[in-house]
Amino acid sequence: MFSLEGITKSIDRWLNSTFHPTLALLLEFLIVGLCAITLFAVLGLVLVLMERKVSAYMQIRRGPNRVGPGGSLQTVADTIKLTMKEGLTPDGADKFLFNLAPFVVLTVAMLVLAPIAFAKGFQLWDINIGVLYISAVSSVSIIGILMAGWASNNKYSLLGAMRSGAQIVSYELSAGLSIISMVVLTGSLQISDIIASQQNGWWIFKGHIPAIIAFVIFIIAVTAETNRAPFDLAEAESELTAGFHTEYSGMKFALFFLAEYVNIFIVCAIGATLFFGGWMPLHIGNWTGFNHIMDYIPSSIWFLGKTFFLIFLIMWFRWTFPRLRIDQLLNLEWKYLFPISMFNLLLITVMAIMGWHF
Amino acid sequence: MSASSVIFYVISGFILATALLAVTTKKIFRSAIWLLFSLIGVAGLYFWMQMEFIAAVQIIVYVGGIVVLIIFSIFLTQQSGNEMQKPSGIRTIFSILAVCIGFTLTYLLIRPYIFTPSSNTPMEVSVKNIGSQMLSTTEHGYVLPFEVVSILLLAAMIGCIVIAMKIKPEEK
Amino acid sequence: MFLKKYLSDIFSAVASLLKGMRMTGYYFTHRKEIITQNYPDNPELMKLPERFRGEVVMPHDENNEHACTGCTACELACPNATIKIITKFDISPDGKKKKALDTFIYHLELCTMCNLCVVACPTDAIKMAQNFEHSVFDRSKLTKKLNAPGSKIREGIE
Structure with a gap:
């Protein structure tokens, strides 16, 4: 049966038997780095195409349909176009920070990739504070955005960066609280423990209504954190031209664009891990026969399926809802999401202590 | 020299270099960014020591909280984009003097202690242990500081709300 | 009284959002609703609206x-x-x-x-x-x- 764990194990064994252990470790670093970069490129291509197709079908259009079969090579063509463009740096900009900002954003996205479990036994770093690590490191990306806004020396960029910063800081709270409510149910921050605890059913089913509320709050908060519509005030085209990346062009713009889509993938992967059991197949309690059949589907397919379902959900939001005003945005967070998630956390804690979940 | 100590010196050099840049640069925003890198370097040092929890808290509190706060206050300050003037000569001399005295003081303080490299394997700090230690009332428990800090934060939060609250004009 | 209004606000908001999502979901799953046409490919199949003025x-x-x-x-x-x-x-x-x-x-x-x-x-x-x-x-x-x-x-x- 196809499994990524076996492949990685055999590569590891082969490297360790042929080379000196230190050299083998370095080679493994290299391979992992290359895989991460490849994953980024593929994700960028696939998600941008998916977004364009989804938006087209939702707006009763056809979407890209010229390049390649059914328009499937459209994003490849776009990437080639972007790489050939001139990377302009404005004259009044703080050149060092201007050029540094896209790399900060992308590096953060890459770091957050480390503790995500893509399949059974296929994880870069099973750190014991997994979820905390993710929420800690992802808070650095806002610095990259603020840096880009400031260094561009452009009022639109600065306003966009400020809005984006305020938005990320506010919504991190409710995203964090809904993550914590799942951690309370699991009793561990480690990703592998969280997945293992969903052996007999995913948390969204086991946790009754509070888990569903936590999931809804989580998906709203991460939509806001990734600066996507309906929370895309940071780059509101009609008022701020493009927000913090107004002045960027060519490959540097492409890096911001790529980081946006990779961040969507990452938050959806975290959502899938916390609420839908990561790579864990659909198991129902003690139905051994049913569980056994589900185990035949490879775990990587389960993980990717759940993640792409959540990505589709976020895209569905984007192409349905109109943009919020800034006061509505803050009202939603501080008057609705935050109190509800506080109360919900309390409810889940009581549930976990009394053992009312399945 | 093992790979581990090479990494240690690289991280330490990074922290010192960015900290030096943070105080010598003439642009206030760049100074904040260098401070950010210095703090990230400290978090990296914690990761090197395999104290992941403290490293994550370092990033959350300093990078996600304090540096963002500093950057926001820079954004809201007038003329923060201008380059600062060169400090006068006497100021430079005295600041160098202050740095030297501070360095000497620290050195004198830590010199009497002998740091023996511990042969213990790094302990695995589980989240459960941290949680129960935080709320334990035994001798080495942290329940008192924990509660004091939470009351302080609560007071700060209420103070913020009171300051930010709009007083409705009296109905006529 | 306040709580009742708060909760009913949330429920009506969620209901109206779901209504919008149902509409776009319908369009997403029903390809025959697509109103744009592959313009230069199908000159004979192309149908312009009756009131189009060229x-x-x-x-x-x-x-x-x-x-x-x-x-x-x-x-x-x-x-x-x-x-x-x-x-x-x-x-x-x-x-x-x-x-x-x-x-x-x-x-x-x-x-x-x-x-x-x-x-x-x-x-x-x-x-x-x-x-x-x-x-x-x-x-x-x-x-x-x-x-x-x-x-x-x-x-x-x-």
Whole structure:
């Protein structure tokens, strides 16, 4: 049966038997780095195409349909176009920070990739504070955005960066609280423990209504954190031209664009891990026969399926809802999401202590 | 020299270099960014020591909280984009003097202690242990500081709300 | 009372959001609703909406006759001087002079497709066609003569 764990194990064994252990470790670093970069490129291509197709079908259009079969090579063509463009740096900009900002954003996205479990036994770093690590490191990306806004020396960029910063800081709270409510149910921050605890059913089913509320709050908060519509005030085209990346062009713009889509993938992967059991197949309690059949589907397919379902959900939001005003945005967070998630956390804690979940 | 100590010196050099840049640069925003890198370097040092929890808290509190706060206050300050003037000569001399005295003081303080490299394997700090230690009332428990800090934060939060609250004009 | 309003606000908000999502979800799953067309690929399958206005034309029948009397009502109705009508005098068999159309000049580059000329025409001599592929390499080609060479007015139209 196809499994990524076996492949990685055999590569590891082969490297360790042929080379000196230190050299083998370095080679493994290299391979992992290359895989991460490849994953980024593929994700960028696939998600941008998916977004364009989804938006087209939702707006009763056809979407890209010229390049390649059914328009499937459209994003490849776009990437080639972007790489050939001139990377302009404005004259009044703080050149060092201007050029540094896209790399900060992308590096953060890459770091957050480390503790995500893509399949059974296929994880870069099973750190014991997994979820905390993710929420800690992802808070650095806002610095990259603020840096880009400031260094561009452009009022639109600065306003966009400020809005984006305020938005990320506010919504991190409710995203964090809904993550914590799942951690309370699991009793561990480690990703592998969280997945293992969903052996007999995913948390969204086991946790009754509070888990569903936590999931809804989580998906709203991460939509806001990734600066996507309906929370895309940071780059509101009609008022701020493009927000913090107004002045960027060519490959540097492409890096911001790529980081946006990779961040969507990452938050959806975290959502899938916390609420839908990561790579864990659909198991129902003690139905051994049913569980056994589900185990035949490879775990990587389960993980990717759940993640792409959540990505589709976020895209569905984007192409349905109109943009919020800034006061509505803050009202939603501080008057609705935050109190509800506080109360919900309390409810889940009581549930976990009394053992009312399945 | 093992790979581990090479990494240690690289991280330490990074922290010192960015900290030096943070105080010598003439642009206030760049100074904040260098401070950010210095703090990230400290978090990296914690990761090197395999104290992941403290490293994550370092990033959350300093990078996600304090540096963002500093950057926001820079954004809201007038003329923060201008380059600062060169400090006068006497100021430079005295600041160098202050740095030297501070360095000497620290050195004198830590010199009497002998740091023996511990042969213990790094302990695995589980989240459960941290949680129960935080709320334990035994001798080495942290329940008192924990509660004091939470009351302080609560007071700060209420103070913020009171300051930010709009007083409705009296109905006529 | 406050709590009741708060909760009902949340429920009505969620309900209205779900309504919107149901609509877009319906469009996403029903490809036959797509209203755009693969334009250059299917010239024969392409169907334009009935009320689409592409340019002004003057229909001629099989005897090369049109219905324009040269009354210049369209020229007067046009808001941006797109139409210029040059008239001549025909001598009818019984020796009377009669005003008739010589040249109907139509400046496509000035036209906004407002349809006022078609409405103003008393004899329905002009109408809006659906042709939209107007791009040419020379701007003078956009100035068109609408009455066909050698055409004349249909019998019985005053």
